[in-house]
């Protein structure tokens with residue numbers, strides 16, 4: 500993936516930081532819970548992909564302590580490069596291109612895979628995991644979006660903006676419903692102990708998730724309009740809907756999936772074949 504393909508590439512520092520901080524407020528509690536369930540402890544080596552504004556990077560750094568380490572990779576490290584954490588290494592790179600040294604006890608990415616053209620990166624990540632290491636991935640599912648209550652005008656615009664969001668991803672060759680496919684994708688990677696959660700909030704206007712989607716709509720207005728599915732007026736009404744405390748909707752779901760890499764017993768396929776051959 501080239502940098503220009505990331506939809507939020509040309510955003511201004513302050514507005515993108517605000518948007519990412521709202522995303523962190525919405526998602527961090529569930530991410531902490533999921534990662535704690537892996538048994539993360541001091542001394543662990545962690546990889547945070549697409550670290551954004553860095554709250555998960557900082558939380559993991561605190562959790563693994565000075566005997567552990569967090570490697571944080573992002574296309575653009577403007578929000579995380581100036582930190583005073585001795586156990587954090589920040590790498591500015593495309594995760595598809597970079598060669599990372601070492602292996603990890605935990606690899607985490609949230610709202611990142613949906614921005615990549617395919618999931619080929621997962622095979623690479625599997626090689627970077629230690630045996631029994633954990634992969635924790637949390638991705639949006641925009642097929643869960645629905646208007647619940649508000650004015651007929653709001654309903655029309657919310658539905659049009661939703662279509663524009665889906666079309667924008669589709670036009671880029673990306674899957675707007677990637678979240679719901681994650682369990683099957685991780686299963687195909689032969690990860691073990693797969694655990695799945697689907698976080699879907701029924702949210703009123705002015706809630707954090709509504710603010711998140713409003714900030715995204717403001718930043719991506721041109722891209723939504725370019726799909727031909729929504730107009731500037733629709734986006735303005737969508738933003739009013741997202742501020743209206745009496746209007747309710749499901750803005751998106753986040754599907755969190757975690758799985759553990761199989762222990763490498765050092766038995767290769769040829770050996771397995773020999774072992775399974777009937778005695779003559």
Ligand SMILES: C[S@@+](CC[C@H](N)C(=O)[O-])C[C@H]1O[C@@H](n2cnc3c(N)ncnc32)[C@H](O)[C@@H]1O
Nearest residue numbers: 505549550551573574575592593594609610611
């Ligand atoms: C929607 S933000 C999510 C940020 C953070 N993971 C969170 O959930 O708070 C996506 C992040 O992934 C980064 N990103 C997108 N494509 C990437 C790639 N190919 N390689 C590395 N980082 C990427 C973006 O720069 C951005 O910081």
